[in-house]
Structure formats: structure tokens, C-alpha cells
Amino acid sequence: MDNAARPIPIRPRDYKSEIKPVWCPGCGDFAVLNAITKALAFLELPREDVSFITGIGCSSRIAAYTSVYGFHGVHGRALALASGLKAARPDLTVLVAGGDGDGLSIGGNHFIHACRRNMDMTYIIMDNEVYGMTKGQASPTTAPDWADSKLTPQGTGIRPFQPAGLALTAGASFIARGFTGDPNGLARMLVEAIEHKGFSFVQALSPCPTFRPEQMEWKHQVRGFEQETTSDPIEAVQRIQADDGMSTGVIFRRQYPVFQPGGKSGDCMLESIESEFLI
Amino acid sequence: MNSAQACDISLAITGSGGAGTITAGELLLSLAGKNGCFGMMRRSFGPQIRGGEAAALVRISHTPVECMNDHFDLLLALDWRNADRFAEEIRLHPGSLIIADPAAGQIPDSIAGLGVDIIEVPMKKLAKEIPAGRPNMIALGLLAHWLGFCSDEAARLITEVFGRKGEEIVNGSQAAFRQGFTEPLIVEAREARPRPEPGEPAFTGARWHFNGNQGCGLGALRGGIRFAAAYPITPASDLLEWLAPRLEQFGGSLVQAEDELASINMVIGASYGGIASMTATSGPGFALMTEAMGLAVASEIPAVVINVMRGGPSTGIPTKSEQVDLNMAIYGLHGDAPHLVLGALDHADCILTTEWSVRLAEALQTVAIVLSDQNLAQSTVLIPEPEYELPPIKSRAIADPDENYQRYQETRSGVSPMAIPGTAGSTYVADGLEHTESGKPSTAAADHAKQLDKRLRKVEDFDYGPHWADIRGEGETAIVTWGSTTAAVREAASRLAARGDRVKVIALRLLLPASPDKLAAELEGVSRVLIVEQSHSAQFHRYLRAYYDIKAMTHTLARPGPQPLTPGEIVDQVEQWS
Numbered sequence: 033m034d035n036a037a038r039p040i041p042i043r044p045r046d047y048k049s050e051i052k053p054v055w056c057p058g059c060g061d062f063a064v065l066n067a068i069t070k071a072l073a074f075l076e077l078p079r080e081d082v083s084f085i086t087g088i089g090c091s092s093r094i095a096a097y098t099s100v101y102g103f104h105g106v107h108g109r110a111l112a113l114a115s116g117l118k119a120a121r122p123d124l125t126v127l128v129a130g131g132d133g134d135g136l137s138i139g140g141n142h143f144i145h146a147c148r149r150n151m152d153m154t155y156i157i158m159d160n161e162v163y164g165m166t167k168g169q170a171s172p173t174t175a176p177d178w179a180d181s182k183l184t185p186q187g188t189g190i191r192p193f194q195p196a197g198l199a200l201t202a203g204a205s206f207i208a209r210g211f212t213g214d215p216n217g218l219a220r221m222l223v224e225a226i227e228h229k230g231f232s233f234v235q236a237l238s239p240c241p242t243f244r245p246e247q248m249e250w251k252h253q254v255r256g257f258e259q260e261t262t263s264d265p266i267e268a269v270q271r272i273q274a275d276d277g278m279s280t281g282v283i284f285r286r287q288y289p290v291f292q293p294g295g296k297s298g299d300c301m302l303e304s305i306e307s308e309f310l311i
Numbered sequence: 312m313n314s315a316q317a318c319d320i321s322l323a324i325t326g327s328g329g330a331g332t333i334t335a336g337e338l339l340l341s342l343a344g345k346n347g348c349f350g351m352m353r354r355s356f357g358p359q360i361r362g363g364e365a366a367a368l369v370r371i372s373h374t375p376v377e378c379m380n381d382h383f384d385l386l387l388a389l390d391w392r393n394a395d396r397f398a399e400e401i402r403l404h405p406g407s408l409i410i411a412d413p414a415a416g417q418i419p420d421s422i423a424g425l426g427v428d429i430i431e432v433p434m435k436k437l438a439k440e441i442p443a444g445r446p447n448m449i450a451l452g453l454l455a456h457w458l459g460f461c462s463d464e465a466a467r468l469i470t471e472v473f474g475r476k477g478e479e480i481v482n483g484s485q486a487a488f489r490q491g492f493t494e495p496l497i498v499e500a501r502e503a504r505p506r507p508e509p510g511e512p513a514f515t516g517a518r519w520h521f522n523g524n525q526g527c528g529l530g531a532l533r534g535g536i537r538f539a540a541a542y543p544i545t546p547a548s549d550l551l552e553w554l555a556p557r558l559e560q561f562g563g564s565l566v567q568a569e570d571e572l573a574s575i576n577m578v579i580g581a582s583y584g585g586i587a588s589m590t591a592t593s594g595p596g597f598a599l600m601t602e603a604m605g606l607a608v609a610s611e612i613p614a615v616v617i618n619v620m621r622g623g624p625s626t627g628i629p630t631k632s633e634q635v636d637l638n639m640a641i642y643g644l645h646g647d648a649p650h651l652v653l654g655a656l657d658h659a660d661c662i663l664t665t666e667w668s669v670r671l672a673e674a675l676q677t678v679a680i681v682l683s684d685q686n687l688a689q690s691t692v693l694i695p696e697p698e699y700e701l702p703p704i705k706s707r708a709i710a711d712p713d714e715n716y717q718r719y720q721e722t723r724s725g726v727s728p729m730a731i732p733g734t735a736g737s738t739y740v741a742d743g744l745e746h747t748e749s750g751k752p753s754t755a756a757a758d759h760a761k762q763l764d765k766r767l768r769k770v771e772d773f774d775y776g777p778h779w780a781d782i783r784g785e786g787e788t789a790i791v792t793w794g795s796t797t798a799a800v801r802e803a804a805s806r807l808a809a810r811g812d813r814v815k816v817i818a819l820r821l822l823l824p825a826s827p828d829k830l831a832a833e834l835e836g837v838s839r840v841l842i843v844e845q846s847h848s849a850q851f852h853r854y855l856r857a858y859y860d861i862k863a864m865t866h867t868l869a870r871p872g873p874q875p876l877t878p879g880e881i882v883d884q885v886e887q888w889s
């Protein structure tokens with residue numbers, strides 16, 4: 033093939049749309065967008081072969097800021113919508129994203145079942161430990177003593193979910209935690225997640241400077257896991273439990289059976305089904 | 312007694328769970344088909360998961376029937392343990408024939424006191440004497456003889472049905488059947504009493520044997536459905552179980568979702584991917600789906616939702632029928648959300664209505680809700696092969712690759728071509744947020760108005776043709792109805808016609824969008840309208856008042872379940888209204 037005919041490698045910005053994000057200045061979600069577009073460019077995935085499904089929240093707006101196919105659905109149901117799409121269209125690369133409220137509160141049931149079902153897709157929770165879009169309420173990952181929400185003025189008093197641990201027990205086959213302060217690291221993690229066959233879960237620590245200004249300190253608290261990725265769930269659970277939730281890296285990766293329904297030849301005729309009714 | 316009357320017989324087979332009453336009923340209905348008859352069968356169960364009581368309610372006739380009759384002409388009781396529970400459902404008359412096993416104890420006073428005719432046959436004892444013989448096969452033999460059916464056909468049928476279970480069972484069943492068929496008491500009874508005459512079959516074409524759930528399933532396949540997602544719920548589960556392996560045969564699939572919120576969202580996802588998709592549920596699950604149905608309307612994704620209605624509210628009476636989710640189907644979506652609501656009128660119509668709904672949802676890129684109910688879903692009919700012709704409907708409009716593609720572009724019809732993921736150059740983001748023509752989120756009044764108009768126009772301006780309603784007969788009195796009540800109304804109308812009272816029956820199939828002008832035209836010259844439905848709060852009557860301007864005098868027959876409306880009730884209502 034001569035050089036002229038070779039397609040120009042797609043640049044990350046080719047995966048961005050013209051739409052200007054609604055996000056506040058300094059919001060971690062910008063870095064998630066950058067990491068995704070970098071990962072897609074690295075993988076040279078044709079835009080039309082990627083479908084990006086999101087729920088509702090500041091973070092869930094992200095689909096509209098990309099130039100791939102997308103669906104901005106209802107609050108909490110992105111994984112369900114994505115699972116239907118993947119079931120019907122196994123040929124597509126399916127990405128899913130949303131907030132910690134979207135994925136772990138209203139969408140919690142879909143989260144555990146998507147982990148268990150292990151369809152080949154990548155799910156990013158953009159975790160800011162708060163409901164940004166509805167202006168600052170506690171989420172399932174918020175610390176029990178966070179008292180800055182008028183809805184829970186004494187704090188929730190409830191211990192938060194540990195998303196990685198939840199994903200592990202629910203059966204996810206790829207579990208990683210990244211940080212928006214390191215968009216290149218996050219992008220590399222996403223490349224691995226997309227390439228992994230099965231359900232890949234990436235928790236992206238993504239600060240909300242508007243409602244959780246103290247999260248601007250995360251850049252001093254986040255560090256990489258010391259250990260390599262494990263395929264042993266017991267080791268993974270120990271690692272997750274021993275950690276304060278601020279260590280990043282691919283924690284767990286293992287091959288589990290991937291759920292993909294259908295796939296039969298489909299040469300059946302209506303007449304043969306109708307004949308079942310004939311007496 | 313003329314033979315037409317004689318050959319419309321309603322009978323019930325009752326017994327404890329495991330007694331095989333349902334098997335006997337099913338075989339009897341199949342046998343009726345082989346003997347040139349038509350018929351219908353309903354099953355009635357107690358609340359127990361397994362065991363408990365079970366009754367097969369069978370109607371056999373020379374002309375196609377679609378509903379149960381008011382009374383039962385024959386009751387065969389394998390035992391009397393649950394006589395009280397069935398008293399409400401199995402109404403007898405003084406002429407009814409009772410076939411009972413003397414070993415089962417005394418016939419309850421509530422039945423014996425009616426002055427019914429009683430034959431006692433020791434079914435249990437006779438069965439015991441036959442290796443692998445069962446009382447229900449003795450019962451089948453007795454009933455087949457009473458009905459004048461051919462015993463050779465029965466033998467063939469038993470071999471066909473029990474063949475899988477091995478030779479011993481086949482032989483035992485055959486022998487037990489013959490024992491019942493030749494039982495001197497029944498032979499004598501048939502000689503001595505007015506009895507059903509088989510007569511010459513009036514119809515020689517193909518007969519179909521199916522229930523409403525299967526009808527909806529077939530309609531879905533005919534319409535092109537290739538993906539389904541669902542969560543089990545009575546009485547929709549059988550539809551899903553029927554569909555699952557058949558979708559696979561067509562290269563599609565059915566996914567059992569974690570709940571109904573997931574089911575409907577999976578359907579939307581698959582349909583967004585270009586595959587015609589559906590779910591089926593009942594009231595409680597349907598309630599959970601309403602938010603996402605709004606999403607499908609706003610994002611213009613075709614989706615078909617079948618609601619097999621049951622007694623409500625809440626868990627209600629899961630195993631019985633009511634027409635009570637009409638309000639929810641019509642008004643249950645949030646926002647101004649134009650969508651389609653269709654009701655299946657009878658078993659054959661389950662096929663037509665579901666196929667039509669799929670085609671409409673695909674063409675108009677919106678949600679089509681199909682209302683069926685337990686009454687249709689879990690009763691089996693034996694009818695002439697259903698034939699119908701739908702008007703040609705364009706398939707889903709698919710966009711060609713185009714750099715300037717606008718997903719929600721204004722068009723005259725309101726339908727905008729849809730780009731399917733995988734198509735280069737036309738990527739877009741489907742959105743439940745209000746949007747511009749390109750799909751960009753927008754809160755501008757002009758964009759909102761434009762998209763609201765577009766979504767309404769495509770649904771309201773579409774020409775639905777003659778299938779909006781099923782209309783039969785003429786008369787100054789009209790009965791307006793919908794759904795599974797239609798069959799009882801039609802039968803009531805033919806009984807009234809036989810007495811010289813002509814009644815026009817209008818059964819609405821397309822409920823949303825409403826067709827006020829078409830109904831007004833049909834009611835031209837009608838002076839009074841009876842509105843018939845199975846709902847305590849008269850949901851259908853209220854719906855008619857909201858969408859139609861009925862000039863004639865109106866009257867309502869609206870009553871709740873659990874028992875289906877009968878033709879006699881409707882006849883009484885018309886006669887009393889003068």
C-alpha cells in the first residue's frame with residue numbers, strides 16, 4: 033500500500049464533538065473525556081463502531097461531547113440500555129459511563145447484574161462522591177460524616193460502598209481504579225479495559241470542585257498500587273479492603289465466560305412456527 | 312332441541328392438583344378439533360404454586376366460540392375437595408349433568424340442591440384395575456362418549472400426546488380411555504337423555520389451536536421482532552417462554568433481565584442498534600417501565616411493550632383477568648409523550664394487533680403498548696385459521712451515511728430517518744433531553760415546540776386505515792367495547808339479533824391516538840350506546856368521555872374481575888335498558 037492511500041491515524045480530538053461541555057471549570061470530567069478520546073485514538077477504532085451509553089448526571093453528559101454513536105438515556109439505566117444494545121449488536125464496541133449516584137444508587141441493581149452477566153463492554157464510574165447535577169447531595173460513595181448537604185445535615189451516618197469490592201463480588205472480570213489527575217494513566221487503563229473480553233469496570237476518581245472543593249487535595253493523596261494486577265479474587269479483595277480507596281491501577285483481571293445471547297443461524301421460517309398451531 | 316343448540320356444550324372437569332384435569336381438558340379440546348368442532352378452554356387454578364385444585368373449563372361448539380358461556384351443562388368431578396372454590400366460576404343450571412365418583416363422597420348440597428341430573432361412575436376404582444391407567448383418562452372416555460366423538464381419533468391422539476412417556480403410559484391411557492368410552496352408565500345416559508349430536512362439520516378448512524400469549528408471540532415474530540428482554544411475571548411469562556426459543560430460531564434472542572427497568576431499557580438499546588425489539592409484562596412490571604417509555608418517545612426509538620393485564624392494583628389477583636391498565640397505558644407516561652396504545656380483541660386478534668403494533672412502532676419510531684389480558688393469554692381456542700390483511704406500512708426509515716446528518720430533522724410526516732450504529736459518517740447521540748434537530752441538548756422554547764410538534768404529528772397524522780376498530784352488525788343500539796370483553800359482547804349481540812334486537816358492536820383496537828371522527832361516523836343513526844368493560848372504575852368509559860364526543864344516550868356495564876364477563880350478563884343489561 034502506498035503512503036497516500038493509508039488512512040491518516042485518527043487523532044484524539046477527532047473523537048470529540050462540537051458541543052461545548054456544561055461542566056464547571058476544574059471538573060474532573062474533562063479529563064475523563066480526554067482519556068476516552070485518547071484511548072479510542074490509540075485503538076484506532078472507527079467512530080461508527082463505538083457506541084457510548086450514559087445515564088443522567090453531570091458526568092453522563094459526556095456522550096454528547098464525543099463524536100461516536102451514543103445514547104444519553106435515563107438516570108441509572110445506562111448499563112441496561114448498553115446490555116440490550118450489545119446483545120443485539122455484538123459487533124459494536126460498547127462504552128458506558130455515569131456518576132457514582134447513577135451507577136451505584138439508582139442503578140445499583142444493574143451494576144451488580146452487569147458485573148455478573150459479564151458482557152463484553154467497558155463501564156466507567158466517574159466518582160466524585162457526590163450528586164453534582166442535583167447540586168450536592170450525598171451519594172453511596174460519600175463518607176458518613178460529610179455534612180455539607182442540606183438533605184443530610186448531620187451526614188448520612190452510613191458507610192460508603194467500595195465500588196471495586198462490589199464489582200469483584202458481583203463477578204466483574206476486569207477491575208481498575210484511575211484518577212483524572214493522571215489522564216494518560218487513565219487512558220492506558222481504558223485501552224486495557226476496552227481490549228479485555230468481558231465486563232470491564234473502571235472507577236475514575238473525578239473531583240467535583242463545586243460541591244466537594246476538598247477533593248482538589250486528591251492529587252496529593254492518590255498513588256499507584258504497589259502490587260501488579262492479580263487474577264486471584266481473594267488477593268484482589270484483600271488488596272481492595274486494605275486500601276483507603278485512593279490507590280490506582282488495574283486491580284483484577286481474569287477471563288470469565290462472556291455472556292452473548294443469540295448467534296443461532298436464523299434460517300427458521302414463519303411457516304414452521306405457524307404449523308405448531310395447526311390441529 | 313335442534314343440533315346447533317345441542318352442539319354448544321360447556322363442561323368443567325375439576326379435581327385436586329395432580330389429578331390431570333387440565334390434561335384431560337386439553338385432550339378433549341384437541342379431540343373436538345379432530346371431530347370437526349370448535350372450542351375454547353380456560354384453566355382455573357387455586358393460589359398454590361404446585362398441587363392444590365385445578366379445573367379445566369371447556370366449551371365445544373359447531374361454530375367458533377371465543378368466550379365461555381353463562382352456565383355449564385356438565386360437571387365432571389374427580390373429587391369434591393374444592394367444590395366451594397369453583398362454585399362462583401362453574402355456574403350450573405337445573406338441567407346440568409353431573410358425573411361424579413361415588414368414592415369421592417357425597418355430592419355437596421350446593422350442587423345436589425340445584426336439582427341436577429347425576430351419574431355416578433367409580434372412576435378411581437376402574438382406573439386402578441388398569442396398569443398405568445388414570446382416572447382422568449376414564450373421565451376423558453366418558454366425556455368423549457357423551458359428546459359423540461370418534462374413539463379411533465382419540466386413540467391416535469393419546470398415542471401422539473403420550474408417545475414420549477413410553478409404551479406403558481400409552482397403553483394404560485388407551486385402556487382407561489376405552490373403559491370410560493364404553494362404560495355402560497354413560498352409554499345408557501346418552502341413550503336416555505337429550506344429548507349433543509356431532510352432526511356434519513360445517514367447516515372443513517384448517518383449524519388453529521393456540522392461546523392469546525402464543526398469538527401475541529406469533530404476531531411479534533410476523534412483525535419482525537428479533538430481540539426481547541423481560542422479567543418473569545404472571546400471566547406474561549408463558550408468552551416469554553414461548554418466544555425465547557423461537558427468537559433464537561430466527562437468529563434473534565431473548566434476555567432475562569434483572570428487573571423490568573432493565574428489560575425496557577435493554578429493548579431501547581437493542582432497538583437503537585437497529586433491531587426490532589419488545590418486552591412483555593403485566594401491571595406491576597408495566598408500572599416500572601413507564602419512565603423509560605418516555606425515553607423511547609423522546610429519543611424516538613421504536614419499542615413494543617405488551618402488557619398482559621391481570622387483576623390489580625398491586626399484586627392483586629395475578630391469575631385472573633381485568634381490563635385495568637388502560638389508564639396507565641393512556642396517561643401513564645410523564646411529559647407530553649405521544650405514543651400508541653392498542654388492545655387485542657380476541658385470540659386471533661392477538662396476532663393481528665401485535666403484528667400491527669410492531670409495524671407501527673417501527674414506522675413511527677415510538678412506543679407501541681399492546682394490551683392483552685389473562686383472559687386471552689391463558690385460554691386456548693380452537694378456531695379457523697386466522698386470516699387478516701394489514702395495510703402496507705413502511706419499515707423503519709434508515710438514514711444513509713451523511714456528514715450533515717441530523718437525527719431529529721424536521722420532516723413533513725414527522726418521521727426522521729434513523730442512523731444505525733455502525734454506519735459511517737452519521738454518528739449521533741440519541742437523547743432524552745430535549746434537543747435540536749441534530750440531537751444537541753436544548754432548553755430553547757423553539758426547539759421544544761418543534762420537537763413536540765414533530766413527535767405528535769408523526770403519530771396523529773398517520774393514516775391508520777380501517778383497523779382502528781372491529782365493527783359488526785347494524786342497529787339503533789350500539790355496544791362499544793375493547794379488549795377481551797369483545798368476544799362476550801359479540802355473542803350477546805348475536806343472541807339479541809336472534810330475537811330480533813339488532814345491535815351494532817364497535818370494538819376499539821387502536822386506543823391511542825383516538826379516532827373521534829371515525830367513531831362519530833359509525834355512531835351516526837345510533838340512539839343509545841352501551842359501554843362494556845371489565846373495570847371497577849369504568850376506565851374505558853372515562854377514556855371515551857375524554858377523547859370522543861358521543862351524542863347518543865350512554866349506559867355503562869363496568870364490573871371488575873376475577874370472572875370474565877359473560878354474554879348473558881350483557882344481554883340482560885341491554886334488555887333491562889328500555
Ligand SMILES: Cc1ncc(C[n+]2csc(CCOP(=O)(O)OP(=O)(O)O)c2C)c(N)n1
Pocket residue numbers: 088089090091092107130131132133134135158160162163164165166171
Ligand atoms: C428518576 C430520576 N430521579 C432523579 C433524577 C435527578 N437526578 C439527576 S442527576 C442525579 C444524580 C447525579 O449524581 P451522579 O450520578 O453521581 O452524577 P454527577 O452529577 O455527580 O456526575 C439525580 C438524582 C433523575 N434525573 N431521574
Ligand code: SF4
Pocket residue numbers: 054055056058059060061090091160164165239240241242243
Ligand atoms: S457540579 Fe461538580 S461534577 Fe458537576 S460539572 Fe460541576 S464540578 Fe463537575
